[in-house]
Amino acid sequence: MQSIDFYIQKACSVVAADDFAKQVIQWQQVHGRNNLPWQTENNPYHVLVSELMLQQTQVQTVIPYFNRWLERFPDVQSLADAPEDDVMQLWQGLGYYRRARNLHAAAMTVVEHYQGKIPENADQLREIPGVGPYTVGAIRAFAFDASAAIVDGNVKRLFARLFSLPFLVNKSSFDRYFWALAEHYTPQSNGRRFAQGLLDLGATICKPTQPQCGDCPFRLTCRSYQDNTVTDFPKRAEKKATPTRSGYFALDINDAGILLLKRGSDSVWPNLWCLPELEAAAQGTPDGHFKHTFSHYKLHATVWRQTLAPSQHYRRVALTDLDSVGLPAPIRTYLQQINT
Structure with missing residues (x-):
C-alpha cells in the first residue's frame, strides 16, 4: 500500500481542496438537508443526542425518537x-x-466536569463517554461551525468512488487514509455546511446502491464515474457468514403480571428488563418463538411458560404497565402478542 501522501497527491489531481470545498458547500446550500430537527438551533446537546442516535440507524427512524427524547430530556442536566x-x-x-x-x-460527565455545557475543544470532547473521532468532528462542525474533519460510511464511500481508492472501507486499518483525506479537504470556514454537505452527498447522491451520479456535482471529475467503475467502489473485505444461536426464556405470568429480570451492564440488552433466560431448553410444549438479529449473530429464541422460584432480582410488572419499563424490542413484541 502506498503512503498517505501518495493518495493525497492522487486526490489533488482529481480536484483541488479549495474547489472541492466550494462545490460541496454550494451544492449543500441548494440541494442538501437543511430542516432536520437537530439543525434548527445548532445546540451542542441536540447534536450529541442526534449523532449517537444516528450511529447504525437511518435518519427517518431517528427523527421521532429524537423529538420524544427532547420532550423528556430537554437539556444535559x-x-x-x-x-x-x-x-x-x-x-x-x-x-x-x-x-x-x-x-x-x-450527560453526567458534562455536568460534573464542564458545568453542564458541552465543550468545543477537541481534547475535552474526547474525554466524554461515547464521543469518538467522528462525533468529536460532528459536534465541533455542527454545533460550533468549526473546521473539523468527519469520516463515516458516507464520507468513505464518496471518497472511494471520487478518487477510485483501493482501501477496504470495513477494515479499520485503512481508516487513517480516509481521515487524512478528510483533514486535507476540510476548509477553514463554513465547517457546518461543508460537513453536512459531505453527509448529504453520501446519503442522497452517492448512495450504496443506485447512486444518482447524474445529479452529482463531481460527475465530471469523479474517477470511478469517468471509468464506468462506480459499482466497483467502495472496496470491502468479504464478510463472514452470520452465525445463529439458540436462546431459551421463561414466561412466568399470573394475575399480577409478568416476571422480568434486569440484565447486567455487560450482557446482551444491557440494563434492560427481560424475560428470565434459561440455560437450556425446558420440557414440554413451548409457548412460542421469536427471532432477532444482532450485529454479530442471529438469535432464535424459544419461550416456555414456567413458574419461577422467588428472587430479589425479579420484578413482576402488570401487562398494562409494560410501557413504563425498558424492554428489548423483540421481547416487547412477543409480550404484546401473548394470550393470558
Missing part, C-alpha cells in the same frame, strides 16, 4: 439527573443500547 431505567425505556426500539448508556454517562 435533565438527562444527567434521570434514572437509568427512564433512559433505557425511552431508547427501546432503537437498538445498540450501549449508545443510550453512553449518552447518559456523557
